[in-house]
Amino acid sequence: MTDLSATRQRSWLGLRGLRIFNNVSGYTILMVLSALFMIPLYWMFSTAVKTPQQTFAIPPEVIPSPVEWKNFGRVFEEVPFGRFYLNTLFLAGANIVGHLVSVTLVAYGFARLRFPGRNVLFLIMLSTLMIPYQVTLVPRFVMFAKLGLTNTYWPLILPAFTGTPFLIFLVRQYMMSIPFDLDEAAYIDGATRFDVFWRIIIPLTRPALMLVIVFTFIDVWNDFLQPLIYLHDPNLFTVSLGLSFFQGARETDWNLLMAGSVLAMIPPLVLFFFAQKQLIGGISVEGLKG
Amino acid sequence: MGVLTRRLTRSWSGLSAAERREAVAGYLFISPWIVGFIVFFAGPIIASFILSFTSWNIVGTPEWVGLDNYERIFTADPFFRKAVSVTLRYAAIYLPLEVFFGILIAVVLNQKLKGIGVFRTLFYMPYIVPKVATSLVWVWVLNPRYGLLNTILRQIGIEGPSWLSDPDWVLPSIILMSLWGVGGSAVIYLAGLQNIPDQLYEAASVDGANRVQKFVRITLPMLTPTIFFQLVLGMIGAFQTFTPAFIAAGRTGGPLQSGLFYMLYIYNRSFESMRMGYGAALAWIMTVFIMVLTVLVFRSSSYWVYYEAERKRTR
Numbered sequence: 001m002t003d004l005s006a007t008r009q010r011s012w013l014g015l016r017g018l019r020i021f022n023n024v025s026g027y028t029i030l031m032v033l034s035a036l037f038m039i040p041l042y043w044m045f046s047t048a049v050k051t052p053q054q055t056f057a058i059p060p061e062v063i064p065s066p067v068e069w070k071n072f073g074r075v076f077e078e079v080p081f082g083r084f085y086l087n088t089l090f091l092a093g094a095n096i097v098g099h100l101v102s103v104t105l106v107a108y109g110f111a112r113l114r115f116p117g118r119n120v121l122f123l124i125m126l127s128t129l130m131i132p133y134q135v136t137l138v139p140r141f142v143m144f145a146k147l148g149l150t151n152t153y154w155p156l157i158l159p160a161f162t163g164t165p166f167l168i169f170l171v172r173q174y175m176m177s178i179p180f181d182l183d184e185a186a187y188i189d190g191a192t193r194f195d196v197f198w199r200i201i202i203p204l205t206r207p208a209l210m211l212v213i214v215f216t217f218i219d220v221w222n223d224f225l226q227p228l229i230y231l232h233d234p235n236l237f238t239v240s241l242g243l244s245f246f247q248g249a250r251e252t253d254w255n256l257l258m259a260g261s262v263l264a265m266i267p268p269l270v271l272f273f274f275a276q277k278q279l280i281g282g283i284s285v286e287g288l289k290g
Numbered sequence: 291m292g293v294l295t296r297r298l299t300r301s302w303s304g305l306s307a308a309e310r311r312e313a314v315a316g317y318l319f320i321s322p323w324i325v326g327f328i329v330f331f332a333g334p335i336i337a338s339f340i341l342s343f344t345s346w347n348i349v350g351t352p353e354w355v356g357l358d359n360y361e362r363i364f365t366a367d368p369f370f371r372k373a374v375s376v377t378l379r380y381a382a383i384y385l386p387l388e389v390f391f392g393i394l395i396a397v398v399l400n401q402k403l404k405g406i407g408v409f410r411t412l413f414y415m416p417y418i419v420p421k422v423a424t425s426l427v428w429v430w431v432l433n434p435r436y437g438l439l440n441t442i443l444r445q446i447g448i449e450g451p452s453w454l455s456d457p458d459w460v461l462p463s464i465i466l467m468s469l470w471g472v473g474g475s476a477v478i479y480l481a482g483l484q485n486i487p488d489q490l491y492e493a494a495s496v497d498g499a500n501r502v503q504k505f506v507r508i509t510l511p512m513l514t515p516t517i518f519f520q521l522v523l524g525m526i527g528a529f530q531t532f533t534p535a536f537i538a539a540g541r542t543g544g545p546l547q548s549g550l551f552y553m554l555y556i557y558n559r560s561f562e563s564m565r566m567g568y569g570a571a572l573a574w575i576m577t578v579f580i581m582v583l584t585v586l587v588f589r590s591s592s593y594w595v596y597y598e599a600e601r602k603r604t605r
Binding site for chain 1: 301302305309312313314315316317318319320322323324325326327329330331333334335337338341348394395398399401403406407409411412413414415416418419420421422423424426427428429430431433435436438441444445470473526529530532533536537553556557560561566569570573574576577580581584
């Protein structure tokens with residue numbers, strides 16, 4: 001929009017009118033962009049409830065009729081999707097426990113205790129963020145293979161118990177913002193270091209820990225490369241891995257593949273929906289990590 | 291390292307008993323990370339470096355081959371060249387588009403409208419669901435015969451390409467798929483937009499600047515640090531792109547390896563043909579490349595990135 005036309009509108013719309021005009025044009029652009037974004041999603045959804053004949057109809061049915069809700073059930077019957085779901089939930093749960101334990105301990109150490117070399121170690125930790133993890137992929141695999149742990153969940157769980165630099169950084173920043181007077185007061189009352197950690201710092205860090213839980217869940221739920229490398233037994237597959245396996249095995253069942261994709265997307269979406277408020281701030285921080 | 295230990299011991303002897311106890315507690319608290327750093331990071335990186343000079347299929351014993359792997363990669367490996375060219379071409383086309391659409395969506399989402407939160411969630415959504423699922427959706431959208439895109443194109447009289455089965459169209463397809471996830475970047479640009487002080491716009495309005503002038507003279511310069519970070523991360527991200535290529539182009543990289551992203555090639559060499567030494571060498575080349583690139587981009591940043599703090603200092 002040019003300045004000239006804006007001025008002209010201002011003259012005959014009045015201030016209130018201008019605001020309404022701006023809102024309407026704002027909504028219009030939003031709607032168009034959102035519609036473009038939604039089209040692939042709609043395509044996924046509509047295919048997920050089509051029969052095989054409808055799936056390969058030319059031209060395609062925009063609104064499928066009849067609607068084949070059975071497809072979602074068939075995904076569970078024809079592929080062990082329930083199994084994949086439970087497996088991934090278990091992995092996510094184990095990783096969340098691992099991160100909650102390790103990240104809080106390490107963040108507390110860095111945030112609220114003084115020891116020689118603390119800053120150097122903290123910088124080393126931050127610098128590991130800049131090195132792509134792929135370089136560790138082969139030796140890690142070799143290490144777990146030599147321990148006989150491939151085709152088990154250990155390689156996908158153990159690292160969580162040593163913390164993740166980005167999450168440690170996040171929680172440490174949060175802990176730094178808690179007034180130190182609280183610790184001092186507790187020490188005077190005879191509290192031990194662990195008391196302070198457990199009874200004062202952890203409860204006050206709860207919003208940051210929510211972020212740890214949500215990020216961990218989404219990361220584990222969406223991870224593909226690591227399960228692909230470590231897991232061979234279909235009984236151990238995660239949802240992502242199962243879906244890709246399904247793609248290879250049933251290449252023409254697009255209605256079922258789309259139903260499976262819908263099912264794979266639901267848990268992170270539900271979590272995101274409920275945790276949105278806490279996430280807004282955290283996302284922009286995570287974005288810098290990539 | 292020697293300097294570090296000396297400094298540590300010197301400061302250690304200067305500590306009181308209570309301070310020492312606190313220090314011991316500190317080391318204990320951070321010990322999970324130290325263990326992880328050694329076992330899952332530093333150890334593997336060193337091991338990877340050593341492995342890259344060997345030939346090893348994980349069963350027998352590694353055989354020392356010196357620089358053979360590197361020599362072969364740089365002189366006699368057409369797949370390596372293909373992987374680098376695919377990845378760089380992807381980055382060269384995708385990154386400018388990402389900046390453009392990321393900022394466009396951020397500007398649109400930055401309006402003070404009712405219900406804007408719903409739209410923010412919507413654009414962010416592709417970013418938080420499994421890449422395997424979104425990639426599958428796109429494979430189906432791009433199906434040459436029954437897919438949505440070619441159906442729409444046919445309606446307006448264009449016979450669409452065969453997308454993922456045509457070597458010339460594999461890369462554009464994957465770029466299209468990535469652009470669908472641009473909401474993730476838009477949220478970052480949005481945070482950048484919201485950090486721009488309102489006074490700048492108010493002052494510009496007083497001076498009679500129009501919307502376009504405000505955008506070009508205020509918004510863009512103030513966003514350059516964000517754009518800069520996104521470009522660095524995007525470049526690194528291009529080298530780490532795996533899942534969309536694996537699902538859409540196929541595990542071997544698609545027709546004529548036109549979708550053989552670098553990470554996919556590392557995966558193929560290391561875990562499909564089980565050549566651990568060769569895979570480690572490929573990973574090391576990538577790591578060095580990314581680090582050199584990061585340093586170069588950071589060095590050059592002062593020429594075009596606008597940092598408010600710096601300007602204050604020079605004034």
